[in-house]
Amino acid sequence: MFRDRPDAAAQLLRRLDHLRGEDAVVLGLPRGGVPVAAVVAEGLGVPLDVIVVRKLGLPFQPEVAMGAIGEGGVRLVNSELVGRAGVSIAELSEVERHERATLDRRVAMLRRGAAPRSLEGRTAIVVDDGLATGSTAEVACRVARSLGAHRVVLAIPIGPEDAASRVPSANEVVCVESPHWFHAVGQGYEDFSPTSDEEVMLLLDAAERRLAGEPWRPARSIETAQVEVPHGGLRLAADLSVPEAPTGFVVFAHGSGSSRHSPRNRLVADALQRAGLGTLLPDLLLPHEEADRANVFDIPLLADRLVSAVAWLRAHPGATGLPIGYFGASTGGGAALWAASEPGAHIAAIVSRGGRPDLAGERLGSVRAPTLLIVGGADHQVIELNRWAQARIAAPCELEIVPGATHLFEEAGTLAEVAILARDWFLRHFAPSAPAAGSARSAASAPSAASAASAASESSARSGPGGPA
Structure with a gap:
């Protein structure tokens, strides 16, 4: 057998x-x-x-x-x-x-x-x-x-x-x-x-x-363990996966109504692991905190816990000295960008899937990590929110629109496109020859002033898209 x-x-x-x-x-x-x-x-x-x-x-x-x-x-x-x-x-x-x-x-x-x-x-x-x-x-x-x-x-x-x-x-x-x-x-x-x-x-x-002779080779072995990330007096449950000879690590920021068990994020994480990238999938909210919808949109709270997750990871023997990136989904996209804007963050790259980068607000101008924004072609409102954020991110920033995909990328094949785009972005920016964060900026066409104002408003943040990631 x-x-x-x-x-x-x-x-x-x-x-x-x-x-x-x-x-x-x-x-x-x-x-x-x-x-x-x-x-x-x-x-x-x-x-x-x-x-x-x-x-x-x-x-x-x-x-x-x-x-x-x-x-x-x-x-x-x-x-x-x-x-x-x-x-x-x-x-x-x-x-x-x-x-x-x-x-x-x-x-x-x-x-x-x-x-x-x-x-x-x-x-x-x-x-x-x-x-x-x-x-x-x-x-x-x-x-x-x-x-x-x-x-x-x-x-x-x-x-x-x-x-x-x-x-x-x-x-x-x-x-x-x-x-x-x-x-x-x-x-x-x-x-x-x-x-x-x-x-x-x-x-x-x-x-x-x-x-094609790509420099990376599929990982032969991947060790996965359940760990706890300390944050103040809290212990955040997380899943850590370490492939053989990892070239870097990606910390996941799950969106509203989601957790480290999200099948969508796990598929992306699996693709990253196969390419030799380690992953850390933490639960940023405790079970009783998830019941309060306001916590889902508390970007500073989520970002603060992401910073703790990165600090814990940097001290882990398997990640010492390696580049670290963020993968954010839904509201987790805003949290990842906020966390990356902290002084001394030293984040190598960021990917947002169906994210709400607009929720990072004024912090976008302090982001120095190359950022990839991935949005579904049928997710029209979120496309505009991402365009607004792209125009304000200080680092090189690209927007990829996956045709036919809705907010959760449930359509056949669309999530695989996300995984491939994310994998290639991290591999490119984790490479030793990658340009320093913030050294250049991709062209971005800003939407109208009316669209920008609407996107940045508190009303949009609270009532706009922010479903399960």
């Missing part, structure tokens, strides 16, 4: 050593197959991509496949089943039109608009986290062949004993475990947790950076 997908991938990689040195591309089947494929691609030193297929379900019974489609116009139809079911040409065309649109959107999101890897004349290694019926894998192998692959290898950690016969389009099937009593892929895993689109996007992005 495999502990999880990385463990399964490591065992599968050993079975694929004979492919080392080939001109190959590893193709992961989203979602669960991509974490396995990422390990295989890195181990073999070849590119990673996805291969997306969509089932064509019967109009009156969608779970029954009458065919499938793939990229590049690939189309497979079970004509015998279509005939027996009495599906008309118009009905088949309508199902295909709907699934083709869904496939195109999904491919564009997962690849972030990049073109697919060429398979012409290459070996395509199709990877999934397991094989059940074999129908999806068979379609994927046919798609790979139709896109020019001269050889197709299906690689899976677990499948039935007759796995090879279920995927005739594969030249070779490599399977680590084939239980005699096989009934489901999940039976081979202790941890078979779902994989999100965000994780798929981050893995694909990391693979691209590897091929």
